Amino acid sequence: MNEVVLEAVGLEKRFTRKRLFAPDTVVRAVNGVDLAVRRGETYAIVGESGCGKSTMARLLLTLMKPSDGTVLYEGRDTAGMSERELRALRRDLQVIFQDPFSSLNPQMSVGALIEEPLRVHGIGTAKERRAKAAEMLARVGLRPEHADRYPHEFSGGQRQRIGIARALVTGPQVVIGDEPVSALDVSIQAQVINILAALKAEMGLTLVLIAHDLAVIRHMADRVAVMYLGEVIEEAPADDLFARPAHPYTAALMAAIPIPEIGARPPAATLEGEPPNPVAPPPGCRFHPRCPHARENCRTDRPALRPLGDRRVACHYAEELTLPGIATETRPRAPGVARRFALLDARTKETDGGERP
């Protein structure tokens, strides 16, 4: 369980915009990120828009070359791999895209889309591939006869399930979901998440989830990395992170989660202002202009990401600050509510456990 399967070492991606009559502008979308994903876990990367999450996903997928640093897959350095080796890697390292409306080729039938990864990697005969595609369709809750149809005939949630079937058909080790449900209606998000969770358990996948929706993360993740302006500022086991954030930015993200209960939480000061311009990030701690706990040295000294128990945090005062998190249960449920939740849990067990005939 503790074996590292996917690792980023000093990963950096700079985007340079050359300009004729002015100095070039450089954006460090990902700035020196180290992280290690362990086999079998669900590792989440969260952050605001523009913090470099999606760039991170593409770097981890080796779809984008890092400016600096490298990605190790099962201990092998992907930087030195030829295009052929990288292509072979795609069998084990797959992605689920954010937008199910643009991630499926409209000119290919659903069957062809799901069979394609097998075809590309020369797995099985045509007949076996067709059978496998039908099986995958069934596993994501679609019918095998849907293979003859085209993507436009399906709803967003169904398309995303087709995307999942396509990603999982080669039996990958690691699947990276780049905001896999954020484009879907809330009611559909749950079913896609449930399918993903069920398939993860069945196939023993390692899941890397890129997201901005903390509710989704809380539901699924084992460990969470929080990114701000291209850097990881906190990484912790999900339960610890939500119960007691160590970085003021994490705490601010928690405070922004709506809680559907009156008086469940005193109104906290939410984050003000926009994230700083990534072209010219502030000196010192990058979060200090928005941080309610910033002190003098935060403006000048850059805090490093350092270990703190079984988490890592980049804040000078992580030990001193006691920041509010979200308790897993805010207060006992009313009896009627509790009964409903019990029923729901029972039903979830029944349908997700894979024990049905």
Add this chain to the structure above:
Amino acid sequence: MTAVDPAAVAPGLDAPDLPPRRSRVWAKLRRNPAAIAGGGIVLFFAAVAVLAPVLPVPGPAEADWSAVRAAPSAAHPLGTDELGRDVLARMVWGAQASLLAGVVSVAIALLLGVPLGVLAGYRRGWIDAVISRFTEALLAAPFLILAIAFAAFLGPSLTNAMIAIGLSAMPLFVRLARGQTMAVMTEDYVESARAIGVGHLATVGRYVLPNIVPPLLVQATLTIATAIIAEASLSFLGLGQQPPAPSWGSMLNVAKNYLEVAPWMALWPGIAIFLVVLGFNLLGDGLRDALDPRDL
């Protein structure tokens, strides 16, 4: 392994039962009356062009000196031209040159232009810069001037005229294919092809080309008209179909001098060009719709 029960994860969300959609291009085309009409027109003219030697019409160069610029009559159903040649006969014999000029030159333009445009749009970088500057240089010259230059360089003959017209029309297709490719490249599905390990050639073949065909098809059918007219201009300058062999374009060119005294000389070739272009357009539109899986 057990399947996730659809009803459990997606209650009531299954797609309605539509008939399975296999390769229905032909069936869709057949159900489109406009496309059928277009196809019929094209087929008719193609048949005329091929069957010219066996059709009961005089030879295209046979002159009847007693009937110069004669109005349509029983002897000459579409009239005669300034040398007393039968207009119907010249129309029939000229169909071949005109259809070839239209279709072959556009085919040349497509075959050269689309690969260059896709290459430029797919690879970008210096390849794109070279192809684009080259294309822009060609586009800077007016279409006809360019065709005349090429035709003069290659020497006067119908074949060379077709090559010249094809080369002149090529930049248009390079630009169109490049732009469309760049648009398609921003779609997530192209990245998804990379993400599952599809090679470059297969990505172009399965992801890029099928998605850029519709605008190319429309442009190609429209360019056929331009090409037929361009062949006429080249013929007029002695660079296309060599007299006395007829083509619709060269007939039109001569006829414009006699518009007031013998309007039929211009009328029939004009109608024929119009019909052929209409036919290709309808067929092209129908084909585009039939090839689009989104269009039921």
